[in-house]
Amino acid sequence: MAISLDDxxxxxxxxxxxxxxxxxxxxxxALNVNENTHPIPEDVAHDIVESVARAVLQVNRYPxxxxxxxxxxxxxxxxxxxxxxNLWAANGSNEVIQQILQAFGGPGRTILGFQPTYSMHTIIxxxxxxxxxxxTRDEGFRISPETVRREIERTDPDIVILxxxxxxxxTPLPIETxxxxxxxxxGIVLVDEAYAEFMPSHVPTALTLLExxxxxxxxxTMSKAFAFAGARVGYLAADPxxxxxxRLVRLPYHLSSLTQAxxxxxLRHAPEMLAMVDDIKAQRDxxxxxxxxxxxxxxxxxSNFVLFGGVDDPHGVFEKLLExxxxxxxxxxxxxxxxxxGTEAETTAFLDAMRDIRLGA
Ligand SMILES: *Cc1c(COP(=O)(O)O)cnc(C)c1O
Numbered sequence: 001m002a003i004s005l006d007d008x009x010x011x012x013x014x015x016x017x018x019x020x021x022x023x024x025x026x027x028x029x030a031l032n033v034n035e036n037t038h039p040i041p042e043d044v045a046h047d048i049v050e051s052v053a054r055a056v057l058q059v060n061r062y063p064x065x066x067x068x069x070x071x072x073x074x075x076x077x078x079x080x081x082x083x084x085x086n087l088w089a090a091n092g093s094n095e096v097i098q099q100i101l102q103a104f105g106g107p108g109r110t111i112l113g114f115q116p117t118y119s120m121h122t123i124i125x126x127x128x129x130x131x132x133x134x135x136t137r138d139e140g141f142r143i144s145p146e147t148v149r150r151e152i153e154r155t156d157p158d159i160v161i162l163x164x165x166x167x168x169x170x171t172p173l174p175i176e177t178x179x180x181x182x183x184x185x186x187g188i189v190l191v192d193e194a195y196a197e198f199m200p201s202h203v204p205t206a207l208t209l210l211e212x213x214x215x216x217x218x219x220x221t222m223s224k225a226f227a228f229a230g231a232r233v234g235y236l237a238a239d240p241x242x243x244x245x246x247r248l249v250r251l252p253y254h255l256s257s258l259t260q261a262x263x264x265x266x267l268r269h270a271p272e273m274l275a276m277v278d279d280i281k282a283q284r285d286x287x288x289x290x291x292x293x294x295x296x297x298x299x300x301x302x303s304n305f306v307l308f309g310g311v312d313d314p315h316g317v318f319e320k321l322l323e324x325x326x327x328x329x330x331x332x333x334x335x336x337x338x339x340x341x342g343t344e345a346e347t348t349a350f351l352d353a354m355r356d357i358r359l360g361a
Contacts (some may be wrong), residue, residue: 005198006298009075012129013126013129014126017126017166019123020119020120020195021119022227022329023327025322025327026198027322027325027326027327028325028326029325029327029346029349029350030327031326031327031328031339031340031341031342031346031350032328032329032338032340033340034167034195034224034303034304034305034325034340035223035224035227035340036174036224036225036226036227036229036276036278036304037340037342037343038227038272038279038343038345040227040228040266040279041272041273043216043272044265044266044269044272044273045159047264047265047269048261048266051192051262051264051265051354052258052261052262052265053169053259054261055257055260055261056258057141058257059255059257059258062252062253062257063221063253063255063256063257063260064239064257064260065252065253067089067255068090069257069260069264070260070263070264070267071084071087071088071089071262072084073267073268074087074089074159074235074237074262074267075087075181076267077209077267077270078220080208080210080237080238081216081303082207082209082210082237083176085222085240085243086210086237086238086239086240086243087235087236087243088235088242088243088246089233089234089235089236089255090234090235090250090254090255091232091233091234091254091255091259092221092223092232092234093192093194093221093223093230093234093236094120094234095234095247095254096219096234096235096236096255097120097121097124097161097219098124098127098128098188099180099193099246099249099250100159100188100190100217100219100236100246101124101128101130101159102128102249103127103159103245103248103249104159104188104245105125105128105130105131105159106128106129106130106132106185107228108179108315109130109131109158109159110130110131110132110133110155110156110157110158110159110344111125111131111132111133111157111158111161112126112133112134112135112137112151112152112155112157112159112160112161113132113134113142113159113160113161113162113163114135114136114151114162114163114166115133115134115135115136116141116165116166116168116169116310116331116333116335117139117161117163117166117167117168118166118167118168118192118194118226120215121161121163121192123217130158130159132161135147135148135151135155136151140171140299141166141171141299142171142172143162143171143173143174143177144174144177144181145174145176145179145180147177148160148162148177148181148184148201149180149181149183149184150179152184153184154193154323155189156186157185158187158188158305159187159188159189159190160179160181160185160187160188160189160190161190161191161192162177162178162179162181162189162190162191162192162298163191163192163194164178164191164192164193164206165195165198165199165301165302165303166197166303167194167195167303167305168305168307168329168331168333168338169299169301169307170299170301170302170303170305170306170307170347171299171300171302172199172203172300172302173191173314174340175203175204175205175206175208175209178191178206178209178216179209182209182213182215182216184284185215187215188215188217189215189216189217190217190218190219191206191216191217191218191219192219193205193207193218193219193220194219194221194223194224195202195208195224195225195302195303195304196220196225197224197225197226197274197299198224198225198277198278198280198281198284198302198303198304199302202351203302205218206218210237210239211239213239214239214242215240216238216239217236217237217238218236218237218238219235219244220234220235220236220237221232221234221235222235222263222266223231224232224304225274225277225304226266226270226273226274228262228263228266228273231259231262231263231266232259233259233263251354253332257302257313258318268331279306279343279344281341283341283343283344283347284301284303284305284306284341284343286347287306287339287341287347287350287351288301288306290351290354290355291306291308291322291351294354294355294358295310295358296308296309296310296311296354297309297310300311303341304340304341305338305339305341306338306339306341307333307336307337307338308336308337308338308339309335309336310335311335311336311337312335314330314335314336314337315330316332317337317354317357318330318337320353320357321350321353321354321357324349324353325349326349326350326353328340328350
């Protein structure tokens with residue numbers, strides 16, 4: 001028998017809150033949490049295992065608290081003139097974001113975000129006691145430079161968090177909007193770039209703005225493009241002073257030696273790990289084209305998933321897909337569902353099912 005939350009001396013500000021809730025369904029075609037559904041290449045897997053095996057032989061010792069080799073590897077991967085001093089990492093970018101809010105947010109401080117956005121942003125705000133302020137987006141979930149400036153002036157937040165491309169909508173975040181946010185804000189501007197590798201390759205990311213902007217923070221993850229969600233590796237690029245601030249709040253040795261070894265090995269194979277990104281982008285574009293033909297209303301997306309409207313009964317369509325062994329995401333946005341781009345076969349299974357459902361088959 002478990003005691004109910006109501007009967008526990010829980011923090012008052014956590015009462016009535018819900019935990020992160022993406023269903024963990026074991027179905028043949030899982031397109032609900034924006035994973036990279038392509039397994040990593042087997043020879044890369046073997047190299048990672050060898051590196052982890054070597055780390056296991058020293059697991060009696062605490063890991064490198066500064067994870068220097070990993071930070072050097074991440075700097076090499078990101079390029080843009082960044083060095084290890086600009087890099088930080090944690091167990092998923094969620095932990096990175098939590099550390100940022102621990103250092104720069106907290107009780108008495110505020111964070112401005114723009115919903116609908118990644119649900120963990122509000123959950124991390126509440127967990128760290130940071131007050132969430134809701135910004136208003138433009139038509140089609142966009143955020144123009146004028147809008148971001150207006151919302152920052154209206155709310156005067158300690159932290160601004162922008163998600164580009166945005167989850168769950170896929171919406172591009174213009175570089176001009178990030179610049180405008182930085183100029184208007186007095187505090188930290190954090191850009192969550194979990195899907196950066198799925199952007200058009202010629203488009204500049206927030207990394208290009210880091211030079212000379214010490215309050216700008218860019219978080220990334222190995223969970224999506226790198227097909228490394230299970231390993232839990234997220235990271236941050238920012239001014240070295242920001243990295244110093246995160247050292248004040250992180251738990252010592254927060255990145256295990258096994259995680260560090262696995263991530264360094266994976267980064268050695270970055271081109272092979274990222275080989276599927278082009279295919280995923282092609283499947284994403286096929287989803288947009290086909291759903292449009294079927295009369296749905298997909299949004300422009302620069303990520304590895306598609307949000308689409310024009311769904312009369314999202315819950316009913318979700319259930320019909322599930323009957324066919326396919327899971328997508330029902331985000332409770334009226335008339336909408338979200339689907340991750342899978343392998344060609346998974347994507348075909350989804351699109352065939354959507355055609356059948358549209359035709360009432
Ligand atoms: C998936 C996702 C993340 C990744 O979180 P990890 O903790 O690195 O797995 C971060 N931000 C957004 C917007 C995401 O969609």
